[in-house]
Amino acid sequence: NAGVMQNPRHLVRRRGQEARLRCSPMKGHSHVYWYRQLPEEGLKFMVYLQKENIIDESGMPKERFSAEFPKEGPSILRIQQVVRGDSAAYFCASSPGTSVGNEQFFGPGTRLTVL
């Protein structure tokens, strides 16, 4: 049973370019979460999605960031017109449910560097 897959593992973009980060949840998991980890900090919640629906995007910056989880295929976190401050590790997690005891299984993360 493969774990949460994220790609690419490392992504380098120049200011103004677009970054697309992909996440395939664990088999059977329909709940996907994206977190951002700035250097020397903990993970901060960005968005929670179920298939074809954004349930909670309270942690997403209002501009340039978007996320989707289509019926088929991976979840995508998209950052348009990247800036240096977007450099961070972006983690995807999936969960079989939303009760407090459900562990979230994390992917290996995508390290985004904006030049």
Next chain:
Amino acid sequence: AQKITQTQPGMFVQEKEAVTLDCTYDTSDPSYGLFWYKQPSSGEMIFLIYQGSYDQQNATEGRYSLNFQKARKSANLVISASQLGDSAMYFCAMRENRNTGNQFYFGTGTSLTVIP
């Protein structure tokens, strides 16, 4: 207010000794879960241990145990018989039942270094 507070940015422990990593939390939700994750230098997040707010006993998983003091709102991680491979960042996290998706709130982490 911070949901999760980890007040120890860095800790050192001698190999084979035990170490306690502190975590306090803030919630008014009676139903919540507390988690500890390990993040080695390679960057992945590794689940260590879970404690539910209604659990009567402290959680244990091998060399990891959770010292849960509900009245003090603390959930300290105890690592017994430290090994060199335990050197990593450790994050405490909480899920609340009332949030729509029960996302995790993470602390800022504690960097643990095990000294040979």
